[in-house]
Amino acid sequence: RLPSAADAVVSADPGDADDAEAAARIGRLRRRVRAIRTFGSTALSLAYLAAGRLDGVLQVNGLQSVDVAAGALVATLAGARVTAADGRPLLRSDALTDDAGIAAGRPAVHRLLVRR
Numbered sequence: 001r002l003p004s005a006a007d008a009v010v011s012a013d014p015g016d017a018d019d020a021e022a023a024a025r026i027g028r029l030r031r032r033v034r035a036i037r038t039f040g041s042t043a044l045s046l047a048y049l050a051a052g053r054l055d056g057v058l059q060v061n062g063l064q065s066v067d068v069a070a071g072a073l074v075a076t077l078a079g080a081r082v083t084a085a086d087g088r089p090l091l092r093s094d095a096l097t098d099d100a101g102i103a104a105g106r107p108a109v110h111r112l113l114v115r116r
Contacts, residue, residue: 005033007033009035055106081105
């Protein structure tokens with residue numbers, strides 16, 4: 001059985017410790033999931049998502065494509081939906097992220113992650 005969003009364990013990181021809006025977004029998310037973890041590596045978090053150790057990954061901003069491209073592919077192949085943190089495509093046509101962050105997870109969890 002896939003977890004509901006309320007049962008989800010999510011890795012969440014604002015990307016910038018001084019970003020009050022990102023911290024507030026993660027604070028709102030904290031009330032809607034079972035637990036939030038931070039591993040310090042979005043690539044590691046995406047690998048954990050693909051392995052079933054996490055239900056979702058959110059980094060609000062501050063990512064470069066080289067930081068997450070392989071992890072995003074592995075998570076996608078494992079069945080996760082992977083987008084930029086705001087729901088747009090993760091990579092532009094030039095394979096850059098525009099520091100957009102990332103949201104990844106099964107559909108119910110992904111919807112929760114991109115919800116503002």
